[in-house]
Amino acid sequence: MAVSAPVVGDAFASIVGGEHCITAAPALAAASIDGLTPRWLASPGSVDEVSRVMALATAEGLGVAPRGSGSTQSLGAPPARLDLILDLSRLTDVLDYVPADMVMTAQAGATLGILGRALDKHGQMLALDPCGGISRSVGGVLATNASGPRRFRYGTGRDLLLGARFVQADGTVTWGGSRVVKSVTGYDIPKLLTGSLGTLGVIVEATLRLHPVQPASGSWLFAFAAREAAGAFVAAILASSLEPDRIEWLNGPALGRAGLEPAPVAVAVSVASVAEAVASQGDLLGSMASRLGARVSTLADGLWTRLGDALAGAILVKVAGEIRRLPFWAGEIESAAAGLGLRPTLMGEAGDGILRAAIEGSVSPETWASGFVRPLREALAAEGGSLVVERAPLALKQACDVWGPVPDVAQEVMKRLKVEFDPRGTLNPGRFVGGL
Amino acid sequence: MALSSALLKQLENIVGSQGLVSSQEGRMVYEADMHTFYKGAPDVVVLPEITGQVAELVRFCRREHVALVPRGSGTGLIGGAMAPVGGVMVSLTRMNRILDLDLANRCATVQPGLINLWLSQATREHGYYFAPDPSSQMVSSIGGNASTNAGGPHCLKYGITVNHVLGLEVVTGAGEVLTVGGKAHDHPGYDLTGALVGGEGTLGLLTAITVRLLHVPAGVKTLLASFSAIDDASETVSAIVAAGIIPAALEMIDEIFVRAINEGVGAGYPKGAGAVLLIELDGPTAEIEAQAERIIRICRDHAALEVRVAQDEAERALLWKGRKEAAGAVGRMSPSWILQDAVVPRSRLPEIMREVQAIGARHRLVIANVFHAGDGNLHPMILYNDVEPDELERAKLANDELLRACLAMGGSVTGEHGVGLDKASSMPLQFAEADLGFMARFRRVFDPDGIMNPGKLLPSHPACGEGFKPFTPRIPAGTWV
Numbered sequence: 001m002a003v004s005a006p007v008v009g010d011a012f013a014s015i016v017g018g019e020h021c022i023t024a025a026p027a028l029a030a031a032s033i034d035g036l037t038p039r040w041l042a043s044p045g046s047v048d049e050v051s052r053v054m055a056l057a058t059a060e061g062l063g064v065a066p067r068g069s070g071s072t073q074s075l076g077a078p079p080a081r082l083d084l085i086l087d088l089s090r091l092t093d094v095l096d097y098v099p100a101d102m103v104m105t106a107q108a109g110a111t112l113g114i115l116g117r118a119l120d121k122h123g124q125m126l127a128l129d130p131c132g133g134i135s136r137s138v139g140g141v142l143a144t145n146a147s148g149p150r151r152f153r154y155g156t157g158r159d160l161l162l163g164a165r166f167v168q169a170d171g172t173v174t175w176g177g178s179r180v181v182k183s184v185t186g187y188d189i190p191k192l193l194t195g196s197l198g199t200l201g202v203i204v205e206a207t208l209r210l211h212p213v214q215p216a217s218g219s220w221l222f223a224f225a226a227r228e229a230a231g232a233f234v235a236a237i238l239a240s241s242l243e244p245d246r247i248e249w250l251n252g253p254a255l256g257r258a259g260l261e262p263a264p265v266a267v268a269v270s271v272a273s274v275a276e277a278v279a280s281q282g283d284l285l286g287s288m289a290s291r292l293g294a295r296v297s298t299l300a301d302g303l304w305t306r307l308g309d310a311l312a313g314a315i316l317v318k319v320a321g322e323i324r325r326l327p328f329w330a331g332e333i334e335s336a337a338a339g340l341g342l343r344p345t346l347m348g349e350a351g352d353g354i355l356r357a358a359i360e361g362s363v364s365p366e367t368w369a370s371g372f373v374r375p376l377r378e379a380l381a382a383e384g385g386s387l388v389v390e391r392a393p394l395a396l397k398q399a400c401d402v403w404g405p406v407p408d409v410a411q412e413v414m415k416r417l418k419v420e421f422d423p424r425g426t427l428n429p430g431r432f433v434g435g436l
Numbered sequence: 437m438a439l440s441s442a443l444l445k446q447l448e449n450i451v452g453s454q455g456l457v458s459s460q461e462g463r464m465v466y467e468a469d470m471h472t473f474y475k476g477a478p479d480v481v482v483l484p485e486i487t488g489q490v491a492e493l494v495r496f497c498r499r500e501h502v503a504l505v506p507r508g509s510g511t512g513l514i515g516g517a518m519a520p521v522g523g524v525m526v527s528l529t530r531m532n533r534i535l536d537l538d539l540a541n542r543c544a545t546v547q548p549g550l551i552n553l554w555l556s557q558a559t560r561e562h563g564y565y566f567a568p569d570p571s572s573q574m575v576s577s578i579g580g581n582a583s584t585n586a587g588g589p590h591c592l593k594y595g596i597t598v599n600h601v602l603g604l605e606v607v608t609g610a611g612e613v614l615t616v617g618g619k620a621h622d623h624p625g626y627d628l629t630g631a632l633v634g635g636e637g638t639l640g641l642l643t644a645i646t647v648r649l650l651h652v653p654a655g656v657k658t659l660l661a662s663f664s665a666i667d668d669a670s671e672t673v674s675a676i677v678a679a680g681i682i683p684a685a686l687e688m689i690d691e692i693f694v695r696a697i698n699e700g701v702g703a704g705y706p707k708g709a710g711a712v713l714l715i716e717l718d719g720p721t722a723e724i725e726a727q728a729e730r731i732i733r734i735c736r737d738h739a740a741l742e743v744r745v746a747q748d749e750a751e752r753a754l755l756w757k758g759r760k761e762a763a764g765a766v767g768r769m770s771p772s773w774i775l776q777d778a779v780v781p782r783s784r785l786p787e788i789m790r791e792v793q794a795i796g797a798r799h800r801l802v803i804a805n806v807f808h809a810g811d812g813n814l815h816p817m818i819l820y821n822d823v824e825p826d827e828l829e830r831a832k833l834a835n836d837e838l839l840r841a842c843l844a845m846g847g848s849v850t851g852e853h854g855v856g857l858d859k860a861s862s863m864p865l866q867f868a869e870a871d872l873g874f875m876a877r878f879r880r881v882f883d884p885d886g887i888m889n890p891g892k893l894l895p896s897h898p899a900c901g902e903g904f905k906p907f908t909p910r911i912p913a914g915t916w917v
Contacts, residue, residue, distance in 0.1 A: 191598070
């Protein structure tokens with residue numbers, strides 16, 4: 001490779017244009033992933049350029065990491081190889097938007113903010129609200145299956161991605177899915193791409209289901225003295241006919257970081273509907289919470305967009321388990337962290353059994369793996385749950401498999417998929433589950 | 437190709453003598469799904485009771501290079517659960533139990549043969565239900581629903597089957613027992629659950645399905661709006677969606693169906709209406725009251741003749757009974773029909789309905805319409821009488837033109853019925869060669885030997901389109917659209 005490297009670099013430059021093919025050391029160092037610095041950073045300006053870059057990269061046996069806004073490059077195992085960052089940030093067009101269809105097609109590099117500006121005018125929204133929100137690219141959000149509090153009502157990328165254009169490892173431009181809200185024509189390839197971390201193909205265009213912004217909304221914080229009471233409140237909401245759009249769990253440090261009034265634990269809930277239904281559901285929530293001893297306060301709607309900031313920091317883990325066990329897992333994470341002298345900030349989608357913990361403090365890689373990750377994983381495995389280390393310093397990532405184990409047969413099938421569609425291991429080699 | 441008695445004996449050893457149908461008359465029962473154009477009896481039907489038997493059956497078919505066709509209740513409309521090249525049909529009707537009802541986690545795990553409606557019946561007393569509601573739900577199985585990614589009127593608000601499937605146990609075409617997803621909502625790795633739903637039995641057999649349960653909504657409001665012209669009804673649908681209201685269901689029923697339903701089901705739809713909209717809102721009471729008011733106003737602004745609100749559960753049930761049994765009711769009016777399931781972007785509804793009428797006029801055929809208007813999923817039924825010399829040919833031409841018109845508007849070949857044998861050859865109208873190539877390779881990952889439901893879903897398979905002459909089609913007793 002070393003011999004032909006300058007030639008390959010020139011070829012990338014000739015495809016995307018010299019000014020869009022970066023080879024300067026400082027810029028490349030800034031784009032490094034888990035300490036590995038790429039040799040080139042290419043920013044194609046069209047799907048055709050993505051295709052040609054991928055074809056060349058695969059022919060040359062390179063390792064390619066696709067990148068949207070770059071906010072989530074921490075996700076995944078350290079790359080086995082990294083030669084090229086395929087930067088999609090120039091592909092930002094909204095290609096098609098007919099408000100009456102409630103469907104939008106946009107290029108992968110468009111940020112949620114760009115989409116939001118187009119949608120706001122028509123009273124519509126894309127109901128994906130991951131941490132980091134509006135600055136993240138739609139392609140990156142889909143490839144990492146990032147989601148936020150609104151998933152309780154609107155689902156995740158798998159529910160909202162109707163169709164996708166993607167570029168296979170060998171450069172073949174491919175379309176899967178449809179441009180309409182309801183279609184079962186052929187295999188649901190968009191589901192396969194969502195959350196695949198770009199390992200089967202690079203999403204370059206997404207057709208997305210939209211939702212109307214409701215005429216009114218209300219948000220409340222229900223603060224509790226203990227996890228058990230907060231858990232009972234969540235269970236009561238889920239067992240009722242209330243239709244909130246967010247049910248978010250926050251522990252004490254999360255409340256502090258979000259600038260909310262201190263409490264041991266709280267549940268933030270929002271409702272969006274017509275004004276009368278917001279008011280009546282708010283009253284019902286209030287009386288349910290009061291019976292469980294909660295202190296109730298109103299939240300500003302703007303809080304939701306910056307709530308994810310509370311999860312900033314060097315270490316972030318995500319735990320997914322049974323919905324009813326979320327309060328239990330919150331306790332387990334807190335006590336496991338406390339036992340190691342670590343401080344966890346916990347937030348999560350209580351109606352979906354999802355928790356994220358930003359962890360502060362210093363810990364050795366061995367202790368991290370054996371005292372935190374492994375025992376939690378082993379306990380979660382009993383209910384089909386998982387713990388993913390979404391962000392951590394390299395040494396901690398290396399000490400534990402960041403994804404955790406996937407059952408044998410499923411791992412074998414996933415491997416066959418990877419080998420089928422990326423036999424040379426061009427796309428994000430080594431970063432996905434089981435080293436795929 | 438018949439199976440030798442030695443091979444039949446091997447199959448009997450797997451499923452027992454009670455789990456095997458090999459007589460001529462027994463096999464004929466399984467020769468078609470509800471799309472009776474396509475007939476193909478299997479060489480043998482086996483009815484396993486446990487996952488282990490299903491896995492053994494797949495391994496048997498791999499070893500013997502025999503086609504394997506999975507079947508649920510056989511209510512599909514696509515020529516899916518039938519055996520064009522014979523082989524072994526695996527009927528999952530005996531695997532029909534609820535394995536786990538877990539209300540605290542809002543989910544249930546069921547066997548594939550469980551009837552859709554039984555799950556809601558088992559959970560409704562606790563305040564929960566299973567949202568996907570294909571019109572066949574009183575007889576179709578959840579395994580079949582998941583295999584075809586079935587829709588239904590209420591998927592306008594709640595999404596189609598895949599949005600309600602959390603996990604699967606699947607015996608792949610490679611013979612592995614694959615468990616994916618589960619009660620937790622996120623899992624590391626590829627979303628195999630999402631990608632396997634809608635596989636139409638070409639990737640594997642679903643042996644257990646974990647599905648979401650939803651809480652029964654606080655209130656339900658069902659409205660029936662009648663119009664003198666279908667155009668006004670179409671414009672009303674677009675206006676409701678444009679107003680930011682997503683009803684639970686928004687169904688269009690045209691004049692022909694109104695007449696058939698009134699005569700056949702006695703649902704009491706307004707006589708003489710050119711089209712009616714069946715609109716259902718569910719959710720918090722204050723929300724549906726406000727939305728109903730708004731919708732009534734929109735209907736009136738679009739020249740509605742009458743807007744009726746169901747006064748009680750009995751009236752609501754009757755309105756829905758009319759809708760759900762509409763297709764069967766048309767049997768009273770025409771001996772034969774071709775059914776289309778294409779989709780258009782919802783804003784193009786008025787335009788495509790005018791096109792449907794123009795196509796009918798051009799081919800001198802009656803086209804009746806009852807469909808999921810809110811999400812643009814058409815179900816034009818092209819009526820014809822096969823006693824007339826060229827009516828079938830004209831009906832096929834009209835069907836083809838309809839499909840192409842939908843695709844020209846940016847639509848999709850099938851909204852909820854699936855591809856099966858019926859639409860496999862239409863796939864290239866919507867997908868380029870590279871797209872179909874990707875799907876074919878995806879299929880091979882799960883079915884390396886090509887034994888699973890050959891000829892279905894993708895075109896250009898050697899088994900596809902060869903040797904299937906349409907039989908005289910008749911509307912089967914009780915068909916659901």
